Amino acid sequence: MxxxxxxxxxxxxxxxxxAxxxxxxxxxxAVQLDIVSPFQLYFNPDLIIKHYQIxxxxxxxxxxxxxxxxxxxNMIFTYRYCRMLEEGSFRGRTAxxxxxxxxxxxxMIIIALFINLLFLGQAFTIMLVYIWSRRNPYIRMxxxxLMNFQAPFLPWVLLGFSVLLGNSVMVDLMGIAVGHLYYFLEDVFPNQAGGFQILKTPCLIKYLFDSAPDDPNYNPLPEDRPGGFAWGADVPPQ
Structure with missing residues (x-):
């Protein structure tokens, strides 16, 4: 049961x-069980191009x-903000x-060619957090x-916390930069005078992801729910 x-x-x-x-x-x-090694996973342009390790x-x-x-x-933040984005502003728009x-x-791959970063998962998490925070600017966190703040400050708080853990500041800055680029191209520029939609989802992706109807039994995670922990949890307005 x-x-x-x-x-x-x-x-x-x-x-x-x-997924x-x-x-x-x-x-x-797989890494923990020694099935694969991190050396087989990291970003290496030479191995990708010369040895086809795509x-x-x-x-x-x-x-x-x-x-x-x-x-x-990282996994808690990845799951939480990825899910809230997919069930919130991207609800019904899986493609x-x-x-x-x-x-x-x-x-991120293009940027990593110039600044020599090996793993980009943390930067990707910060990107998700940044986009969510800009689309929910009035939620208090x-x-x-230890501290209360508006949602748009969350990526910067995470950057500071990441530095305290000994991580490279470049990883988080990359996530913030890419998140802002997407937010500007998708949410800001098209709504300005003379603006237009730059990012358009290809028809093939729409066909693959949006062909199935919504599940009527779907139970979304509300975007303003604390989620059972206080690592960036939302707080009600005072």
């Missing part, structure tokens, strides 16, 4: 969020380090959400019970 409940809850997670977070967990477990374009976004606090921290993933991943 418990297995069926877990399976039901798992299948209630929207498809892109479910991405599952891939991240399975990749980390999978590195994907696995660089899937590995957050070995099991530990840093992995747990557009996947295209956002594709756009962000491609831009609480971080570890």
């Amino acid at each position: 418990a297995y069926h409940n877990v399976q039901h809850e798992y299948m209630q997670i929207p498809p892109v969020t479910r 991405y977070t599952t891939a991240c967990v399975l990749t980390t477990l 999978w590195r374009l994907v696995t660089t976004f899937l590995f957050f380090g070995t099991l530990g606090f840093n992995f747990l921290f 557009d959400f996947f295209f956002m993933f594709l756009f962000g991943g491609i831009v 609480n971080f570890f019970g």
